[in-house]
Amino acid sequence: MSKISRRAFTGIAAASAATLAFPSISLGAVPKVVVIGGGAGGATAARYIAKDSGGAVHVTLVEASKRYYTCFFSNIYLGGFRNYGSIGHNYYGLAVNQGVNVVHEWAVSVNAATKRVKLGSGNTISYDKLVVSPGIDLKYDSISGYSAAVQDQMPHAWKSGTQVQLLRNQVMNMKEGGTFVMVPPPNPYRCPPGPYERVSMIAHQFTQSNPTAKIVILDPKPKFSKQGLFEAGWQKHYPGMIEWISSEDHGGLKNVNASTMEFETDLDTFKADAACVVPAQKAGAIAMAAGVNNGDWCPIVPASMQSQADENIYVLGDASVAKSMPKSGFSANSQAKVAANHIRGALTGSKVFDARYSNTCWSLIAPDDDVKVGASYVAGAEAIDVESKFISQADDSSETRAANYQESIDWYNGITADMFS
Amino acid sequence: MKILLFVIFFLTSFSKFAFSDEHSDEQQIIAMGDIEYGEYLGAECAACHLQTGVSEGIPVINGIDAEVFVALMLAYRSKLMENPVMQMIAGRLDDEQIGSLALYFSKLDPPK
Ligand SMILES: Cc1cc2nc3c(=O)[nH]c(=O)nc-3n(C[C@H](O)[C@H](O)[C@H](O)COP(=O)(O)OP(=O)(O)OC[C@H]3O[C@@H](n4cnc5c(N)ncnc54)[C@H](O)[C@@H]3O)c2cc1C
Numbered sequence A: 001m002s003k004i005s006r007r008a009f010t011g012i013a014a015a016s017a018a019t020l021a022f023p024s025i026s027l028g029a030v031p032k033v034v035v036i037g038g039g040a041g042g043a044t045a046a047r048y049i050a051k052d053s054g055g056a057v058h059v060t061l062v063e064a065s066k067r068y069y070t071c072f073f074s075n076i077y078l079g080g081f082r083n084y085g086s087i088g089h090n091y092y093g094l095a096v097n098q099g100v101n102v103v104h105e106w107a108v109s110v111n112a113a114t115k116r117v118k119l120g121s122g123n124t125i126s127y128d129k130l131v132v133s134p135g136i137d138l139k140y141d142s143i144s145g146y147s148a149a150v151q152d153q154m155p156h157a158w159k160s161g162t163q164v165q166l167l168r169n170q171v172m173n174m175k176e177g178g179t180f181v182m183v184p185p186p187n188p189y190r191c192p193p194g195p196y197e198r199v200s201m202i203a204h205q206f207t208q209s210n211p212t213a214k215i216v217i218l219d220p221k222p223k224f225s226k227q228g229l230f231e232a233g234w235q236k237h238y239p240g241m242i243e244w245i246s247s248e249d250h251g252g253l254k255n256v257n258a259s260t261m262e263f264e265t266d267l268d269t270f271k272a273d274a275a276c277v278v279p280a281q282k283a284g285a286i287a288m289a290a291g292v293n294n295g296d297w298c299p300i301v302p303a304s305m306q307s308q309a310d311e312n313i314y315v316l317g318d319a320s321v322a323k324s325m326p327k328s329g330f331s332a333n334s335q336a337k338v339a340a341n342h343i344r345g346a347l348t349g350s351k352v353f354d355a356r357y358s359n360t361c362w363s364l365i366a367p368d369d370d371v372k373v374g375a376s377y378v379a380g381a382e383a384i385d386v387e388s389k390f391i392s393q394a395d396d397s398s399e400t401r402a403a404n405y406q407e408s409i410d411w412y413n414g415i416t417a418d419m420f421s
Numbered sequence B: 001m002k003i004l005l006f007v008i009f010f011l012t013s014f015s016k017f018a019f020s021d022e023h024s025d026e027q028q029i030i031a032m033g034d035i036e037y038g039e040y041l042g043a044e045c046a047a048c049h050l051q052t053g054v055s056e057g058i059p060v061i062n063g064i065d066a067e068v069f070v071a072l073m074l075a076y077r078s079k080l081m082e083n084p085v086m087q088m089i090a091g092r093l094d095d096e097q098i099g100s101l102a103l104y105f106s107k108l109d110p111p112k
Helices: A006-024 A040-053 A074-078 A092-098 A163-172 A194-209 A227-237 A285-289 A329-348 A398-420 B002-019 B026-031 B035-045 B066-077 B084-091 B095-107
Strands: A032-036 A058-062 A101-103 A107-111 A116-119 A124-126 A129-132 A136-139 A179-183 A214-218 A242-245 A253-257 A262-265 A269-271 A274-277 A280-283 A313-315 A356-366 A369-379 A384-391
Touching: A032 A040, A032 A124, A040 A058, A040 A092, A040 A129, A040 A329, A040 A398, A074 A163, A074 A194, A092 A101, A107 A285, A129 A329, A163 A194, A163 A274, A179 A194, A179 A269, A194 A214, A194 A227, A194 A356, A227 A356, A227 A369, A280 A285, A313 A329, A329 A356, A329 A398, A329 B035, A356 A398, A356 B035, A356 B084, A369 A398, A369 B084, A384 B084, B026 B066, B026 B095, B035 B095, B066 B084, B066 B095
Parallel strands: A032 A058, A032 A129, A058 A101, A129 A313, A179 A214, A179 A274, A214 A242
Antiparallel strands: A107 A116, A116 A124, A136 A280, A253 A262, A262 A269, A356 A369, A369 A384
16 A cells, blocks of 8 residues: 555556446547536536546536625625625636636426436536535525515525625615514535625624614524634624524524514514514425435535435535535535536546645624634545645634635635636 | 745845755755655645736746745745745645656646
8 A cells, every 4th residue: 555545546447447438428428517507516517527637528518507606705794705706707718718608597307217407498408417406495484474585675695696785775764773584494404604604794793884773693503603703703893782692592493574574572572663574494396306415404425525315416515415514605615626626537537636624704793803613524425524624713813804805815816706707 | 026036035045054954954955855646735725826927916936936835835834924825735745745846847838
């Protein structure tokens, strides 16, 4: 084992596996990859497969929207630190620089047996390998009284799109000294620290425009991500403004009423002047249509991000069960690179290297007070296992916290270029 | 930042004469590298390190001198340099992987 490294070994193994696999792909034909969903996972996968194969693989990206508004940094927008346009991205770079065939349509079904994807227009596209990265769908009925019909009165703003603009308007126009109610989702969900960063940013906005406003968090959970860091930050920057109520204290949300803006719990009924309600979540519908789900989410093979149900389908990002990785844009981007390397290896015989993943999530608590948590991961037999991790410290210097914010801006520019350029 | 970079470079170069520790020799680490592997490993870095243009906090590393690169990565790996993100990133890279990354990033065009 000292002569052959693990990397060289997997390289050889993959090369011989690929030679065996080739006869099934008709000679001379350029192998085809279809990617469903042009977000953090899908755009990255499409870009890396196209870029690294230099034309040897034909890549089609099916994405419903012409413009992708990142959920990451949407809280920063809510806090008034960025404009909405600055978090929007288009697909020209992927088409023009990388030669990806970008199709702006909904994928409506997948026939795994014939390896075809059906589009909203009725057209079908065939694939050798399919990447599914549709993000999340909301389980509106997980909260009694909440539904798609009332989502504009109580925006979730938890998916790319215009809901977050609506939420910002409601924050800006809330009556003086009013109460804002935040309902975070139950586990597992997209972006574990997201609801608490959102509260921080809304609180910051209130200190500017509505300093006597209150924020009540009705959490369906008894604890949350980076809790100590957030609570210390709230004490410091927004004393008396934010009240977090644990599920153990309010006993559960019994009903929400969008016309009276009332939130009924065992403890009390809370009346809101504006609210953000984020229901429970599940993998995007197309993952269910492709049959790669087990319940709400899609189990994957840790070493490759292949679906456990179908070796020709890879599931990335929020839709996958990538335990122990959190559902984040950083995770999805990291998973996409592992899948891209694996797919290229299978289709062209290029070297397949050992899977390695990482994640870092920054959260802005107040101007220049930014905390981060991160980990690196390796593929275990059953799950993606944590290799090492770090988290901001309670006694960080203010320079460190300010440097974290600058880092997060650079990361934003880095990852969006890594997805779309 | 740049000054720190050179201080570290000289420190590590010096220590290699002082102790002739083979594993601290940038040249030997680079010689272990494989550029194709470096390209794969380098994808992780692109999430934070911009490939073009300038950034305020996270330095662009395309076109970096290979030996300087190795010296910096060893400094993060040994926690001589402080940033927790880079300590985590470098902490799991062995010499062969650092050499591969050095080959890959030093061959890329530096930002204009
Ligand atoms: C408030 C908030 C803050 C966040 N902050 C961070 C952060 O700071 N850092 C971080 O790393 N992550 C953050 N996240 C999480 C991050 O946004 C998600 O984890 C990430 O976007 C997941 O990527 P994905 O590829 O799984 O899905 P998405 O990025 O949601 O992409 C899915 C895409 O698929 C398309 N699609 C879905 N179904 C179909 C179909 N059938 N046909 C065609 N197209 C389809 C959608 O239009 C969408 O563009 C945050 C999330 C929220 C809500």
